[in-house]
Amino acid sequence: MILEFERPIRELEERIAELHRLAGPSAGLQAEISRLEGALDTAKRRIYANLSPYQRVQVARHPDRPNFRAYRDVLSDDFYELSGDRFFGDDPAVRGGLARLKRGGHNVVLLGHDKGGDTRSRVKGNFGMAHPEGYRKVKRLYELAGRFGLPIVVLVDTPGAFAGRGGEERGQAWAISADLMALARAPVPVISIIIGEGGSGGALAMCVADYVGMLENSYLSVIAPEACASIIFRDPGRAAEAAEALKLTARDLKQHGIVDEVLPEPLGGAHKEPETAIREVGDALDRVISGLSEADPGALIEARHERYRRIGTHAAGDTG
Amino acid sequence: MDDAGFTKCERCGQPIYEKDLLTRFNVCPHCEFHFPLPAPERIRLLTDSGSFEERDRGMTAGDPLGFEGYEERLSRARMNTGLSDAVVSGVGKIGGRPVALAVMDFRFIGGSMGSVVGERVARTIELASAEGLPLVAVSASGGARMYEGVYSLMQLAKTSVALTRYIEGSLPYVSVLTDPTFGGVTASFATAADVIIAEPGARIGFAGARVIEQTTRERLPEGFQTAEFQRDHGMVDRIVHRLALKGDLERLLGFVA
Ligand SMILES: [Zn+2]
Numbered sequence: 001m002i003l004e005f006e007r008p009i010r011e012l013e014e015r016i017a018e019l020h021r022l023a024g025p026s027a028g029l030q031a032e033i034s035r036l037e038g039a040l041d042t043a044k045r046r047i048y049a050n051l052s053p054y055q056r057v058q059v060a061r062h063p064d065r066p067n068f069r070a071y072r073d074v075l076s077d078d079f080y081e082l083s084g085d086r087f088f089g090d091d092p093a094v095r096g097g098l099a100r101l102k103r104g105g106h107n108v109v110l111l112g113h114d115k116g117g118d119t120r121s122r123v124k125g126n127f128g129m130a131h132p133e134g135y136r137k138v139k140r141l142y143e144l145a146g147r148f149g150l151p152i153v154v155l156v157d158t159p160g161a162f163a164g165r166g167g168e169e170r171g172q173a174w175a176i177s178a179d180l181m182a183l184a185r186a187p188v189p190v191i192s193i194i195i196g197e198g199g200s201g202g203a204l205a206m207c208v209a210d211y212v213g214m215l216e217n218s219y220l221s222v223i224a225p226e227a228c229a230s231i232i233f234r235d236p237g238r239a240a241e242a243a244e245a246l247k248l249t250a251r252d253l254k255q256h257g258i259v260d261e262v263l264p265e266p267l268g269g270a271h272k273e274p275e276t277a278i279r280e281v282g283d284a285l286d287r288v289i290s291g292l293s294e295a296d297p298g299a300l301i302e303a304r305h306e307r308y309r310r311i312g313t314h315a316a317g318d319t320g
Numbered sequence: 321m322d323d324a325g326f327t328k329c330e331r332c333g334q335p336i337y338e339k340d341l342l343t344r345f346n347v348c349p350h351c352e353f354h355f356p357l358p359a360p361e362r363i364r365l366l367t368d369s370g371s372f373e374e375r376d377r378g379m380t381a382g383d384p385l386g387f388e389g390y391e392e393r394l395s396r397a398r399m400n401t402g403l404s405d406a407v408v409s410g411v412g413k414i415g416g417r418p419v420a421l422a423v424m425d426f427r428f429i430g431g432s433m434g435s436v437v438g439e440r441v442a443r444t445i446e447l448a449s450a451e452g453l454p455l456v457a458v459s460a461s462g463g464a465r466m467y468e469g470v471y472s473l474m475q476l477a478k479t480s481v482a483l484t485r486y487i488e489g490s491l492p493y494v495s496v497l498t499d500p501t502f503g504g505v506t507a508s509f510a511t512a513a514d515v516i517i518a519e520p521g522a523r524i525g526f527a528g529a530r531v532i533e534q535t536t537r538e539r540l541p542e543g544f545q546t547a548e549f550q551r552d553h554g555m556v557d558r559i560v561h562r563l564a565l566k567g568d569l570e571r572l573l574g575f576v577a
Contacts, residue, residue, distance in 0.1 A: 161507075163527030164536045168545060171555045172526035173506035180480035181512055200464070200473060201507040201526075208477045222464045222473040222504075232389070232466055246469045247385050256384070258470055305485070308477040309442065312435035313382035313468075 054243035068112035091134030109145035112155035135175035161202030179205035187297035214250035359425035367412030390467035415570035420448035431461035438475025463503020518547035
């Protein structure tokens, strides 16, 4: 899939490939090829270094972007999956289990939204939009992590919690609220990295954490920019403006003190070089888990409480 | 509201004396439809006369993202409601028993949860802890306040961390859900209560019915997301008529406070 703003890059790439084909083994077109390669390099830097917020949202949604499965497979040498909410079913939109991370050998509970890798798994995983049973499975695993003193590691990648009849019948809001409460009191380190989409409550249920990292082109937002444009600007065509206004990019959120770190992506986005992005996340996880491994459970909960209790902007009122 | 002291019920279509509506706290005398109730009226309904003391009244919203149109929307809401934001909080007595109380007002930007709502609710929870009071929250909200972007989202986390402290103690938290309560408010403090009461017919859920119909093209059953639907699905403890709510809370607090 080619994103709109990637078109000039793709065109240069195609022309270079064509010249190579025409030139065959001869060096006749080498000068022209070199010139185009220079132009390609410049275009890449110019375009990718200045992505607008809405372009980043598109990169975050790119179907080739490495997903939970890719991270899980590369970063852990044993993933012991655990399923089900013990009540209704198993929601494949979120997965979790016990995992041993290759970097540092840490035993953790690893969770994440699973957007799937091909059409079939994408549909099966409902594009990473979980139902209440998914959020209840997640809560079960948060509590299991607490019981066994294992850090909770979450890879967030969801357009949002699913909005549908079944979800409402089974208490979507209740399930998310319970996750927020469970994370708030988890007596183990909670480490969340947003690897793609961070859509509203469905993402927050998995990132009330001691450390929140964001890949450079991921986003976290209270609402999808398209929906925001429809509601606030009454014009879904103004999604790019809404994305700008919502301050949903990793850099904006770091600046506002909402997240701890922006993890760099390869030029053009994680889908251009998945292994580089995955390695970046793996390194961050090792560093953060090591840093929190000696933390006292009470102190962790206290610090997490302070962190989220503080966020907000209001002019102080009388307290009396 | 029409002129001449008459209005028409939007549910049954019958004419109602506005005076009747006022004395019945916005419940239709013909069909018992519960219209939204402004927070000051709700406080008058629930608390013993003269017992309510508002807290954090002077707290006002910032515009953290400099979002187009937000300041204007805020000043219009302030002017139209006389409130400073979408929740009024403080201490009052219910049947002689002091409680910490937070009451939302749907008229103020759809009862949306921004930083002031989150902060006032969190402070009310902490006030209840500090003074050993039961906590009562009355919700009416369309969800997040988009103008505050991620700050609005973070109020879900804020109220949740505050609540985890409160529920470590043995004081009760009662949540009253009124029409409509959706989104961020239901996905955080409004559903994390010991006892959840809803008003008859109130629409309560995560996503609104229109959004669901648009995204899934599912046909939704009659009464979808009403208080009765939520009770039947195990999400709400009781449905209580507005005019019986004070007495119902007094009974409940008699057991657990
Ligand atoms: Zn009526």
